[in-house]
Amino acid sequence: MGAHVAAAIDKMKKNGYKHTKKREELLTFFARKNRYVSAKDAYDFMAKNYPGISFDTIYRNLHDFVALDILESTDLNGEKKFRFHCCHGEIGHHHHFICTVCGATREIHMCPMDFFEEQLADCEIEGHRFEIYGKCENCH
Known part of the structure; x- marks a missing residue:
C-alpha cells in the first residue's frame, strides 16, 4: 500500500x-x-x-x-x-490542466486569483477553482 x-x-x-x-x-x-x-x-x-x-x-x-x-x-x-486528491502540503497551492480525452492532469504552479483580488477588494473570497481544459500532447 x-x-x-x-x-x-x-x-x-x-x-x-x-x-x-x-x-x-x-x-x-x-x-x-x-x-x-x-x-x-x-x-x-x-x-x-x-x-x-x-x-x-x-x-x-x-x-x-x-x-x-x-x-x-x-x-x-x-x-x-x-x-x-493532490497533496497540497507537498506541492503547495496550484491548479490543473485537464485533458478532455484521457483525463490526464498537469499541475499549473500559479494562481489566477492574484489577478482578480484587486478587482474584488470589497468582497470576502471564500474559495475558488480554476481548471484549464484541452487535449494533452498524447491526444491532440
Whole structure:
C-alpha cells in the first residue's frame, strides 16, 4: 500500500469509516491512475474482483471520499470524474490542466486569483477553482 493510500485510509478511519479491502482497492485504483476517471471506470475495475458489487455502492464511496477530501471531482464532457486528491502540503497551492480525452492532469504552479483580488477588494473570497481544459500532447 502506497503512502497516499495509507494516509487516505487513516483519514477515512478518523472520520468514522471502516477500513475494508474494497475501499482500499478502490483508493489504490485511483492512486495508480493518477488522472480523472469516471465512476463507471472505477465500477468496471471493482466488478472484475467483486462480481455483484453495485454501481451505487461505488458511486456512494466516491462521493464519501470527495467529502473527506481524499478524492477530488470535476465535470468533464458532461460527466462527473474523480481523481486522487493532490497533496497540497507537498506541492503547495496550484491548479490543473485537464485533458478532455484521457483525463490526464498537469499541475499549473500559479494562481489566477492574484489577478482578480484587486478587482474584488470589497468582497470576502471564500474559495475558488480554476481548471484549464484541452487535449494533452498524447491526444491532440
